[in-house]
Amino acid sequence: MTDLRVGVVGVGVMGADHAERVVRRTAGARLVAVCDADRGRAEALAARLAPVESPGIRVVDDPLDLIAADDVDAVILASPGFAHAEQLFACLEQGKPVLCEKPLTMDAASALEVVEAEHKGGRQLIQVGFMRRFDPEYAALKELLDSGELGRPLLLHNVHRNKSVAPAFRSEMIVRDSMVHEVDVARWLFGAEITRITVHTPKPTSLVGDGVLDPQLAVFELANGAMADVEVFVNFQVGYEVRCEAVAERGSATIGLGSGVLTRAGGQWGGAMPADFRVRFEQAYDIEVQRWVDATVRGEIDGPSAWDGYAAAAVCEAGLESLQTGRPAEVVIADRGTVLG
Structure with missing residues (x-):
């Protein structure tokens, strides 16, 4: 069986991570093309990955050209959110399966x-990158709740904290880009x-710019x-922390x-906290x-x-209104039965 030929659109932090993942840790797939608004960044990534692990990675200037390319079987979209609609419609038009961040x-x-x-095309081609569903801890929690062992679930408490984000990360992005996971x-x-969603905003941390509401509850x-x-705090300073009860x-x-490893030494105890989501x-x-x-190989x-x-987007839209x-x-x-028949 030949490998699935994958193209990656957008090779910033997440896209570059996925490109390396396809090359080094994914069976049955081969990275053949990358595209980014910053061509130099795409070229650097291709050069870093191509010499040994995956020779022949092309750098494509136009994401729509990458999507339409004959040597690309499937696409990972890690481009900015504002570009997704056009690129998703292109994937559907070309019949290309797509993993969309x-x-x-x-x-x-x-x-x-x-x-x-x-739905009109008659085949599911789009998968959305809500990766927590694949995390072993979250998967185990889902299995436990579905088993009925604890009875009917009543409440869910979530904590979502980042060490820091770029200064351009505004209040609405906390809802649309962070809270969307919860x-x-x-x-x-x-x-x-x-x-229904209600977004509360306590007095913000002093470590953000004027007008930024962080944290949010x-x-x-x-x-x-x-x-x-859910508490979302994207300038927590300590590290990356995600909890769910x-x-x-x-x-x-x-x-x-x-x-992880818990240490006791020098009159203190503790462990390491991840630096970021990766x-x-x-x-x-x-x-x-x-x-x-x-x-994708199975056609599913x-x-x-x-x-x-879509449902997450609808909730976040209401969340921005509440904010x-x-x-x-x-x-x-929308009514799912009406939309999907």
Whole structure:
């Protein structure tokens, strides 16, 4: 069987990480092309990966040319969110399976158009990069909740902290680019849509610029009566920390406690905290991409769908409304049965 020929659009932090993953840690796949608005960055990545591991990586200037290329079987989109809609429509037009990093698109309306276009084509081609579903701890929590051992899930508590972000990372990006992960986690773990979101903003940390509301505390209300909350703090300074506790009728379960090596020395005890998401979720990304490749070869997807990306976009859109008004915002989401038949 020949390897799946993969092209990567956008080779910033996440895209470069995926490109290296395809080359060095993914079976049955071969990186054949990369594209980035910064051609020098793409050339440097291709040169670094090509000499030994993956000779013949092309650098393509136009992402639409990469998507249409005859030697590209499937695409990983790690470009900026504002470019996703055009690039996703191109993938659908070309019949190319695509792993799209979040967000699916920048707003619910365009995300729904993507869902409708994919459905009209008659085949699921889009998988969205909500990698937490592939993390072994999150997967184990999902299995536990689905087993019914703890009874009906009632509450979900989430903590999502980054050591720091770029100064250009504004308040709305905390909702759309960070909190979106907990949006998907809540929908996935509880198996229900989020119907209302309230975003609270305490006095911000002194370490951010004027007008940036960090941290944020959001409350989700779900259609099945469950509730979830999430603290997102993207300038935490200490390190990258993601925790999740599910509370059910007969018990609770917590993941993300940092169960690595615990040291006791010099009158202190503790352990290391990951510097960023690539360290904490490295295994999740590896599993995600490998399963995407395997499913693509079978003509399927094996993970969050375009609908999941649309639903998350709808929740985040309501979250931005709540962020601006300080009041709860209803989530407006299309009827799935009507859209998908």
